[in-house]
Amino acid sequence: MIASLKLLAAVLAASAACALAAGLADARLADAQPKQIEFLHKWSGKRDNRDLMKLAPPAKFTVSAETFDRLWKEWSLGEKGDKKPNIDFSKQMVIVVVTNGPNSVRPGLKLDDKENLTINASSTLVADDGKTFGFFVGVIGREGIEAVNGTPLPKLNEKK
Numbered sequence: 001m002i003a004s005l006k007l008l009a010a011v012l013a014a015s016a017a018c019a020l021a022a023g024l025a026d027a028r029l030a031d032a033q034p035k036q037i038e039f040l041h042k043w044s045g046k047r048d049n050r051d052l053m054k055l056a057p058p059a060k061f062t063v064s065a066e067t068f069d070r071l072w073k074e075w076s077l078g079e080k081g082d083k084k085p086n087i088d089f090s091k092q093m094v095i096v097v098v099t100n101g102p103n104s105v106r107p108g109l110k111l112d113d114k115e116n117l118t119i120n121a122s123s124t125l126v127a128d129d130g131k132t133f134g135f136f137v138g139v140i141g142r143e144g145i146e147a148v149n150g151t152p153l154p155k156l157n158e159k160k
Contacts, residue, residue, distance in 0.1 A: 046133065048132050055067075055071055056097075059148065060096060071137060072084045075135060093139070096135070098133055100128045100133055101134070103134045106136055108120040117147070118149055
């Protein structure tokens with residue numbers, strides 16, 4: 001009887017230890033979840049002039065008002081009559097992803113614990129028509145982002 005009580009106590013203690021370890025693991029996983037990045041403004045669409053696709057920044061982002069102004073004008077962002085938003089590039093940045101053909105594209109953003117933002121893109125898979133391109137342009141906050149795709153963000157007095 002005493003042996004079976006000791007065995008039962010050992011099993012209960014082991015179960016409690018496992019439950020505690022699982023709870024700690026869940027807490028660590030919750031802490032490890034990437035920070036959700038919200039877009040302050042966003043535009044997407046398709047354009048018929050493939051030459052305009054060359055205006056997209058190769059780094060998939062910009063902290064330059066001049067680059068954003070050119071995209072706003074040349075890609076006709078916004079609805080007719082919309083005013084271009086004022087973007088404070090000391091606090092915000094613009095994400096730009098593009099794809100060939102009549103495809104739609106969406107960014108995939110992941111901010112790691114070293115404050116590096118990784119920008120990927122996913123798109124539909126319609127056959128490339130050789131004429132059009134799809135785009136997504138979005139404004140996000142810069143707070144907590146020190147680098148993008150491993151490249152340090154320019155300091156506020158630098159141009160990009």
